Amino acid sequence: xxxxxxxxxxxxxxxxxxxxxxxxxxxxxxxxxxxxxxxxxxxxxxxxxxxxxxxxxxxxxxxxxxxxxxxxxxxxxxxxxxxxxxxxxxxxxxxxxxxxxxxxxxxxxxxxxxxxxxxxxxxxxxxxx
Numbered sequence: 001x002x003x004x005x006x007x008x009x010x011x012x013x014x015x016x017x018x019x020x021x022x023x024x025x026x027x028x029x030x031x032x033x034x035x036x037x038x039x040x041x042x043x044x045x046x047x048x049x050x051x052x053x054x055x056x057x058x059x060x061x062x063x064x065x066x067x068x069x070x071x072x073x074x075x076x077x078x079x080x081x082x083x084x085x086x087x088x089x090x091x092x093x094x095x096x097x098x099x100x101x102x103x104x105x106x107x108x109x110x111x112x113x114x115x116x117x118x119x120x121x122x123x124x125x126x127x128x129x
Contacts, residue, residue: 024057
């Protein structure tokens with residue numbers, strides 16, 4: 001009976017995976033929506049945090065297979081590097097589009113970090129293969 005439980009990814013980790021995929025798609029939509037009104041410098045500044053999200057989404061593809069604790073730790077670190085600067089910039093005066101772009105990153109990024117710190121998620125990455 002325990003073999004069946006270990007073969008199924010915990011719901012918390014599945015939720016983190018889905019949030020990362022939604023965040024990655026949101027990044028593409030956001031970049032397409034904001035690209036017309038930004039200069040090249042503005043586009044580069046806007047795409048930088050989304051690149052971290054896209055790397056995390058690629059890492060999330062391995063969660064149900066061969067991922068180990070290093071993948072979890074890398075995802076957490078990259079998400080923290082994406083969320084913290086975004087939170088710091090929320091106080092600056094920006095347009096509505098850039099504010100919504102930052103809000104999406106924070107609203108969907110923080111739960112991913114929290115879900116990856118849960119004991120069930122940690123146990124999944126530390127399980128026997």
